[in-house]
Amino acid sequence: MPGQPLPDAEQLLQALIEKMRPEAGPQTGLIGIHTGGVWLAERLHQALQLAVPLGSLDVSFYRDDYEKIGLHKDVKRSDIPFDVEGRQLILVDDVLYTGRTIRAAMNELFDYGRPASIQLAALVDRGGRELPIAAQFVGAEIQVDPQQGIELKRGESGRLSLVFYTQGA
Amino acid sequence: MWLDPSNPQLNKNGELHHLLTLEGLPAGIMWQILDTAKSFVGVTQREVKKVPLLRGKAVFNLFFEPSTRTRTTFEIAAKRLSADVINLAINISSATKGESVLDTVANLAAMQADMFIVRHASSGAPYLIAKHVAPEIHVINAGDGRHAHPTQGLLDMFTIRHYKKDFSSLKVAVVGDVLHSRVARSHIHALTTLGCPEIRVVAPKTLLPKAVETLGVHVYHDMRQGLKDVDVVMMLRLQNERMQSALLASAQEFYKYYGLTADKLALAKSDAIVLHPGPMNRGVEIDSSVADGGQSVILPQVTFGIAIRMAVMSIVAGN
Secondary structure, X not given: OOOOOOOOHHHHHXXXXXXXXXXXXXXXXXXXXXXXXXXXXXXXXXXXXXXXXOEEEOHHHHOOOHHHHXXXXXXXXXXXXXXXXXXXXXXXXXXXXXXXXHHHHHHHHHOOOOOOEEEEEEEEEOOOOOXXXXXXXXXXXXXXXXXXXXXXXXXXXXXXXXXXXEOOO | OOEEOOEEEEEOOOOEOOEOOOOOOOHHHHHHHHHHHHHHHHHOOOOOOOOOOOOOOEEEEEEOOOOOHHHHHHHHHHHHOOOEEEEEEHHHOHHHXXXXXXXXXXXXXXXXXXXXXXXXXXXXXXXXXXXXOOOOOEEEEEEEOOOEOHHHHHHHHHHHHHHHOOOOOOEEEEEOOOOOOHXXXXXXXXXXXXXXXXXXXXXXXXXXXXXXXHHOXXXXXXXXXXXXXXXXXXXXXXXXXXXXXXXXXXXXHHHHHHOEOHHHHOOOOOOOEEEOOOOOOEOOOEOHHHHOOOOEOHHHHHHHHHHHHHHHHHHHHHO
């Protein structure tokens, strides 16, 4: 078991809301990345009282590991219920790690149109980047053993928590 | 051997490597294809209708028998996955010069094919090809003889699910020339696997395979009884070439007893949907007022066919 406990996801989410509040305007488009990022985006969307409906992305059709591991078994439908063209966008993901998911998400977004800007919000940033990608809004930076996976869970009450899992399992 | 000997369309990890038939295809894979296709429907409604999954791959449409709809939708699907598509109508190509199917395929493989979409008049031809290609090549059956037409079966399941949501309480009637229909076989296997509790086949005795009941279907020779209270009517094409044989008196006679008219359709549930795999013989198996009517989902079938073929190609190419 890992030595260092993971921070409380609900507290990190509150911190993230306060960081984003000054930047998110009435025309900002918020887009969650499946699955954890969509849960977070739903909460952020509500807390920031954004007027534009929430978007969601499943980046499976754009992942760079398709050749290696094939298509993901459970592909969700991407849904962007607003015009991307010329809009300020904020992508939301739970754990920022290699940056490959964000690269895939940006590629997919550009197939909807040319946004004015894309920013990134992540609940935790665990380092380990393999691409030149950075988040503008981060709940916390944490240090984790590279063998450890971290994912967001949502309980029956809707409460969010971060948990470890063993990679490759 | 990288394939499962008992089910040569699966690899040794139980993943889909070729798509040859829906018979014996595990339910999990069938649901995965239907779910993935749903996500591709979203892609086809965007400004840019392409995703990069098959970028750099070469897909060969290998049609030894003519087809418009199936070949075109496979071509569109492959292009929307960013593959390069090469269309070959073999009846006007090497086959007329006496080249064997396997020689044709070997030559195309030497041109660095990644996937073959095969339509052939002989049952089993796609199996023969799948058995002889290199392990990195994938084969998809686009209709072989009277045997199977798995992507048609899947797109029809997608269409039913789209309108009816759930298979577990449906009554479905498959109507017409079941004997010669590869589509009907694919329907029966898929509906059974997905948990449809009541599958009916409606046809004259001469157009039913022997012992069709062993597939778990209910047989009706009277169409009015067969359509009573069904949720889904799946019409089959009456193949004109069968008219020459002694199986049928005439097209007019067939239309009278087995043609889908508004008054026969009225016996089904009021929200029943009507499917047809095309091409339709209007006034033979289906009346124009039904084909173009409010309960017809024949054109949505064609659109959904693109998403289903995108799903199948992207799943096999990744395995």
